[in-house]
Amino acid sequence: MPRKQKKFHYLYKTTNILNKKYYLGMHSTNNINDDYLGSGKRLRYSIRKHGKENHEFQILKYFNTRQELKEAEANLITESVLKDPLCMNLTLGGEGGGFHLKGYVTVRDDKGNTFSILKTDPRYISGELVAASKNREGNNSFLGKNHSAESKLKMSKIAKERKKENHSGFGTCWVYSNLLKESKRINKLELNDWIMDGWYKGRKMKFKW
Secondary structure (H helix, E strand, O other): OOOOOOOEEEEEEEEEOOOOOEEEEEEEEOOOOOOOOOOOHHHHHHHHHHOHHHEEEEEEEEEOOHHHHHHHHHHHOOHHHHOOOOEOOOOOOOOHHHOOOOOEEEEEOOOOOEEEEEOOOHHHHOOOOEEOOOOOHHHOOOOOOOOOHHHHHHHHHHHHHHHHHHHHOOOEEEEEEOOOOEEEEEEHHHHHHHHHOOOEEOOOOOOOO
16 A cells, blocks of 8 residues: 655754764755754764754755655755764665665665665676675566676675674774763664764673663
């Protein structure tokens, strides 16, 4: 059954007024005053650490449909934006809620990073970058085609690295927060971001309150 269309569709920006870090996103709702601030991982941590009162919410632009909204977010959150040290977004725009823009696919590289690219990208066609999740057979643009020996070798290497990662904690490390009195395992690629947010590398089994 098709999802019922929401009444309001808009792009937004949530900014931490203490450190100027910001999060960009899209939201569809029937209640324009639903107190929504965003759902990004870094944003959730920022709100938990600094409090909602230290985050400023701004609606950037309204749209008529969800599809128009997704396309606008894809143009707003680009690779250059993700490289901004103040940006708290982790993925390209247009993917909110598990939806994907027509012609794009979410892929995973050999380091475990996920991002969106066009299905016509040579890296995807060759098998250098594989889909982060399996597509339904009816939507698989590679159905009926064969991978080259080189592509199969690359995919086999990626599969082995992924298996190693899943069974040994490969590519992860522990960080802890004296403020929140907790430790957690994170991706090593995100270590600098966590340290910038006040966490320390390592693990504490018990905290003294």
